[in-house]
Amino acid sequence: MKNMEDLDWRILRIVEICLKNHEWVPIQEIVKKAKLNQNEVSYRISRLVRIKMLNTSQYGYRVSHWGYDALALDTYSKKDLIVGMGGKVGVGKEGDVYNVLLPDNRNAVLKFHKHGRTCFTMGKRYRNYLADKRHISWLYSSRLAAEKEFEILTALYPIVKVPEPIANNRHTILMGKIEGTDLKKANLLNLGVNPEELFNEIIEEVKKAYKLGYIHGDLSEFNILINNEGDFVIIDWPQVIELNENKFKLEKITSKEVEYDAESYLKRDLGNLLRYFKKYNIKRDLDTIYDYIIN
Numbered sequence: 001m002k003n004m005e006d007l008d009w010r011i012l013r014i015v016e017i018c019l020k021n022h023e024w025v026p027i028q029e030i031v032k033k034a035k036l037n038q039n040e041v042s043y044r045i046s047r048l049v050r051i052k053m054l055n056t057s058q059y060g061y062r063v064s065h066w067g068y069d070a071l072a073l074d075t076y077s078k079k080d081l082i083v084g085m086g087g088k089v090g091v092g093k094e095g096d097v098y099n100v101l102l103p104d105n106r107n108a109v110l111k112f113h114k115h116g117r118t119c120f121t122m123g124k125r126y127r128n129y130l131a132d133k134r135h136i137s138w139l140y141s142s143r144l145a146a147e148k149e150f151e152i153l154t155a156l157y158p159i160v161k162v163p164e165p166i167a168n169n170r171h172t173i174l175m176g177k178i179e180g181t182d183l184k185k186a187n188l189l190n191l192g193v194n195p196e197e198l199f200n201e202i203i204e205e206v207k208k209a210y211k212l213g214y215i216h217g218d219l220s221e222f223n224i225l226i227n228n229e230g231d232f233v234i235i236d237w238p239q240v241i242e243l244n245e246n247k248f249k250l251e252k253i254t255s256k257e258v259e260y261d262a263e264s265y266l267k268r269d270l271g272n273l274l275r276y277f278k279k280y281n282i283k284r285d286l287d288t289i290y291d292y293i294i295n
């Protein structure tokens with residue numbers, strides 16, 4: 001990115017805009033929009049291809065994964081939302097998470113959704129969500145996932161213990177950083193945390209989210225971060241199940257199906273928690289907890 005000149009950025013943005021109407025953008029189209037001569041455009045394109053910001057085929061050009069990452073970062077930087085970037089905090093199945101610095105010197109994280117790789121394995125609910133979109137490109141589904149995750153964090157924060165949502169751009173979200181580790185790696189006893197109390201507190205958060213109309217859908221020891229003081233947050237919300245009826249009407253799912261789906265997703269989340277807490281000798285009845293949450 002350091003090597004990118006203003007004209008490179010301009011061409012990259014033009015290709016991005018043209019991709020709304022093209023699968024691959026022909027060079028003539030870029031020349032027309034850029035109001036530059038063909039030689040200049042060819043030169044800029046060859047630079048962008050060389051540094052892997054653009055992909056190329058016989059039909060034209062497309063912004064690459066790197067290109068979209070760069071465009072998002074440039075936007076955050078231009079808007080003065082991020083002033084520095086550090087190393088990776090975590091790698092998930094669906095995205096990479098990086099340390100970033102905010103203008104007020106706070107640490108935050110930037111999550112890049114790389115969702116396209118897995119969207120077909122995500123089950124009926126997610127496919128419905130993408131149903132009538134013809135080109136399920138990785139970018140499109142990553143962008144949807146980031147928007148969804150940001151929307152959910154905004155709806156839940158600060159009522160439910162989730163990261164603070166700061167901004168959303170393209171396939172990324174900027175959010176508050178939790179200085180801690182996931183439950184999978186944490187040793188609760190070393191942290192001086194009472195497992196039973198923690199379990200109950202997590203159930204309270206699940207209940208609050210449910211009351212607001214959301215089921216996490218991928219809740220487990222990997223998606224709960226805990227700090228040295230024993231405070232925790234629940235992360236990783238893009239696959240959320242929304243209980244808002246109107247949304248489901250829009251997606252043309254009958255409410256019976258939704259009820260069934262919701263129950264099985266919530267029970268799966270609770271089952272994951274129970275499985276994790278078993279090693280701390282916490283044995284509770286899943287159906288009782290389920291009833292407690294939904295009532």
Ligand SMILES: Nc1ncnc2c1ncn2[C@@H]1O[C@H](COP(=O)(O)OP(=O)(O)OP(=O)(O)O)[C@@H](O)[C@H]1O
Nearest residue numbers: 090091092093094095097109163176177178235236
């Ligand atoms: N707000 C945050 N503060 C600190 N670390 C975070 C935060 N969000 C994510 N991380 C780190 O990044 C990792 C991946 O994040 P997340 O679980 O949201 O991504 P994912 O790709 O959807 O993961 P998964 O494979 O679990 O679906 C987390 O396990 C955690 O280590």
Ligand SMILES: [Mg+2]
Nearest residue numbers: 092222223236
């Ligand atoms: Mg995760």
Ligand SMILES: [Mg+2]
Nearest residue numbers: 092094218236
């Ligand atoms: Mg995830």
